[in-house]
Amino acid sequence: MKYLWLLIIPSFLIGHSIPFSEIIDFLPVQDGNIWVYSASSPSSENYFFIQVHKKDNSYYISNYFFSDEDFEIIKKDTQVFLSTEKEKFLLYDFEEGSIWHIPEGISVETPCIAGSFLGVTESNFEFSVVAGIFNNCIRILWDNPCKDAGIIEEVFAPNVGLIKRVENRIFGTFSYELVYANINGMTYGNASVSLYIGASPEFIFEKNLINIELKNNTNKELNLTFPTTQIFDIILENEQGEEVYKWSSGQQFLQVLTGRRVMPYSSLNLSVLVSFPKLEKGMYYLKVLIPASQINSIPIKKPLTTTITIYNP
Structure with a gap:
């Protein structure tokens, strides 16, 4: 019973x-x-x-x-x-x-x-x-x-x-x-973690500068753990989805656990100088990835990612 x-x-x-x-x-x-x-x-x-x-x-x-x-x-x-x-x-x-x-x-x-x-x-x-x-x-x-x-x-x-x-x-x-x-x-x-690309397409191509903001929208601190010293990546794809630029290509990162802490209602801000190859005119997709393996000790299987569409005049 x-x-x-x-x-x-x-x-x-x-x-x-x-x-x-x-x-x-x-x-x-x-x-x-x-x-x-x-x-x-x-x-x-x-x-x-x-x-x-x-x-x-x-x-x-x-x-x-x-x-x-x-x-x-x-x-x-x-x-x-x-x-x-x-x-x-x-x-x-x-x-x-x-x-x-x-x-x-x-x-x-x-x-x-x-x-x-x-x-x-x-x-x-x-x-x-x-x-x-x-x-x-x-x-x-x-x-x-x-x-x-x-x-x-x-x-x-x-x-x-x-x-x-x-x-x-x-x-x-x-x-x-x-x-x-x-x-x-x-x-x-509302996302507990928001990822933004803070630059206009014209600013990205003219100044080669990309601003990244990872925002904590909660009232608790967020502790991000990365498997290496790499805490971000930037990828540019053409309209066909083919990769034409990757920031981390050719770079070496220490294979040690790396941590970043984001306080409540605060942000982790990064400014990155990039060097794009010569690009044809047209539409491109700019992706920013945060390859954290854990957030507050909870495993994350895929990087936090955001994408914007930009046009190279």
Whole structure:
């Protein structure tokens, strides 16, 4: 009788069924998708990142349980599977009324995941978080084997993904709320980290000077860790997407961990002199990359990147 609560769902929690032919994507998977969450506990507030990256022909999701684990993510209709080197297991089934079980003994480092029972208990409702107000959301409740720990519930928005998670901890309840996301090219909320190229196209070509600003939009300091002494890169591509200039080409960097700290509501500013080759007239794409491997000890799989379009007259 332990899991009977998942089987008896009050009728007022059930919305209209989602036609199976109109499958809604509640966990978008595309290379570079990123979600940023504010984690509030009884004693502190921190920020956590989830990111999707592509390797070969597979997609991987990092930090999904706010740990250092990477999982291959496999989707089939309304179902989402996570795969490790040892096994594949069903993590979600977003079809209304679904109930499922995560097997015990799976090789997941995060406690209280294995052995959990999950169910979709509410759908088609409006839900508000810092990143915005979302419609047609669904709620998933967890019944995990841990007495005073583990995920309690999650809320997902269509074409956005996880927007709210509540967890029990021994020392209180944690609430993770979406504050920013960049999903399939769409932006939601305000970025905790903003990257700007602060120069006009004419100024870039005439003065060969590029100003870079990495802005911390949060009330917490951000600590960036780089795998080498390289903390930025600049790439120029032509209209066909071919690389015609890369600042780091031919340069050598010390293979030592390097850190940069950005205080709350402050910026890391860099001014870089570049030496472009002789360029034909036309459209170009100027990219600035910040190749941090961690932000506040959370692994980042892809560099922070921004791009502007410039014209060489």
